[in-house]
Amino acid sequence: MSSSKLEMEWKSFGNYILIVAIFGIFILIPYVAFGALVIQFIFICIAINEIKKINRQLNNPDLEKFRSRWLAASIIKLIALIVINVGGSMIPFAIVFSGVRPIIAPFIPGPAWLFLPIIVLFIVGFGLAIIGSAIERDAWEDFKNFLVKNKEMFPDNVFKNAFESADKLRNGALLWILGFLFITIIIGWIYQIIGYFKLANFKKWTPTMKMEPIPAPQPQATPIPAPIKKRTMRMEPIPAPQPQPTPNPAPVKIRTMKYCPSCGSELVGEEKYCAYCGGALYN
Structure with missing residues (x-):
């Protein structure tokens, strides 16, 4: 009502x-x-x-x-x-x-x-x-x-x-x-x-509305923004690449013998051991 x-x-x-x-x-x-x-x-x-x-x-x-x-x-x-x-x-x-x-x-x-x-x-x-x-x-x-x-x-x-x-x-x-x-x-x-x-x-009865005074709007304080801190990046010098030492390759042993020093068999390839007696073959 x-x-x-x-x-x-x-x-x-x-x-x-x-x-x-x-x-x-x-x-x-x-x-x-x-x-x-x-x-x-x-x-x-x-x-x-x-x-x-x-x-x-x-x-x-x-x-x-x-x-x-x-x-x-x-x-x-x-x-x-x-x-x-x-x-x-x-x-x-x-x-x-x-x-x-x-x-x-x-x-x-x-x-x-x-x-x-x-x-x-x-x-x-x-x-x-x-x-x-x-x-x-x-x-x-x-x-x-x-x-x-x-x-x-x-x-x-x-x-x-x-x-x-x-x-x-x-x-x-x-x-x-x-x-x-x-x-x-x-x-x-x-x-x-x-x-x-x-x-x-x-x-x-005469209706009388009691009007309450409307308060004037209070000015709102504008917040002061905090100063923006500029970020400064420290540029570190990029070190020059150091040359990597080149490893010296192991010397390749070149066999010059044609016969096994142990058994005297004839050598036909670049094998490291004698096919007949098994002895190591070196220059």
Whole structure:
């Protein structure tokens, strides 16, 4: 995945968060809240899916924990707020039924029983809301950790808004945990609306490439070549060839005798020995 596609997915995430923030305004308005909750939950799921796409490339454990915890918290809080809204919508009917009890609902023993289901729904709803808010608080803490560890990934303005929004959403979830005080729910709701609108600034992501200055090329020192040593060859005089002494050939003995001095036989050739007596023949 290219960095430009990653930036586009962050911008899509911001667009969906803006819709979440708009429908979050209607959460505390009776009767309208039910439809607003369902639509807000749908767009929260879409935004969470964008986080899943982003994390396929980043493979970041903090971002993965944020995604899974935010999804779990959103499901639990959706159920909790639906239960609370159902209980709240039953209050006018309970009042009416308690006023005309003998005619419309004679089987109900008294007005207190009319409000008992409402009380049970409020207790269950607030209990679920506290559990969901505790999980959501941890989710936004994980998102803050992701932002701090990957600050260089975002432009400065996007990082600043995202970090502040995560902090407000975390504090809003913390105030929901103290929902039994009731006033903290109103304050937490305001914190979360502000946090969602600030988080939606991801849609204003303007890619800014940080250009590092290119260092000027340093002149390279030209190495001075070592002086070439001229090789001088010493010409030794070639000695004149000495005349080799010519060996004197041994004197050839010429025989002048015609007869063997030993036996007197006549000699017919140049033999060295007498053919008859074997004696040496010399001049």
